Amino acid sequence: MTNLTHLDESGAAHMVDVAGKPVTAREAVATGRITMSLEAAAAIRAGAVKKGDVLATARIAGIMAAKKTAELIPLCHPLPLTRVAVDLAPDETGVTVTATAATEGKTGVEMEALTAASVALLTLYDMAKALDKAMIIGDIRLLAKKGGKSGDWTA
Numbered sequence: 001m002t003n004l005t006h007l008d009e010s011g012a013a014h015m016v017d018v019a020g021k022p023v024t025a026r027e028a029v030a031t032g033r034i035t036m037s038l039e040a041a042a043a044i045r046a047g048a049v050k051k052g053d054v055l056a057t058a059r060i061a062g063i064m065a066a067k068k069t070a071e072l073i074p075l076c077h078p079l080p081l082t083r084v085a086v087d088l089a090p091d092e093t094g095v096t097v098t099a100t101a102a103t104e105g106k107t108g109v110e111m112e113a114l115t116a117a118s119v120a121l122l123t124l125y126d127m128a129k130a131l132d133k134a135m136i137i138g139d140i141r142l143l144a145k146k147g148g149k150s151g152d153w154t155a
Helices: 038-046 054-067 110-128
Strands: 024-035 081-091 094-105 136-146
Touching: 024 110, 038 081, 038 094, 038 110, 054 081, 054 094, 054 110, 081 110, 094 110, 110 136
Parallel strands: none
Antiparallel strands: 024 094, 024 136, 081 094
16 A cells, blocks of 8 residues: 555555655646537627626636635645636537646645636536536546656646
8 A cells, every 4th residue: 555645554544744845846737628508608609698707707716726626635735826727718519628737836736727627617517507407527637747756747
């Protein structure tokens, strides 16, 4: 069990001690997609959803979620984020979300980027569910990370 960093010698979950790690610039990019009916996608693109500006609301929700990641994921460290960006690309069949999180710290921001993308997608669903209850959220994944002991990684 020593290969799993969030388990101690007895197999109990614990928060990793990052005290001895150097502070480095770190960045992570995550993505996900919500697929929906042509009508719902058209309404989002036209800004015609009765609840308001779906894309702006989803962007703000994703940014807020990144800042709350340590409260949502039990073993995540709270991080001083230096940047969170949530980009939304609507098209004829849905919206693709790309979230970027950055910090200068002792641990990475992959979970913050993934949380931002996930909550932005959930917000899109919430804002448009009156138009299409059968929307599908999926393909949530890490695209890239920079910095830290393990270096850079790209999907």
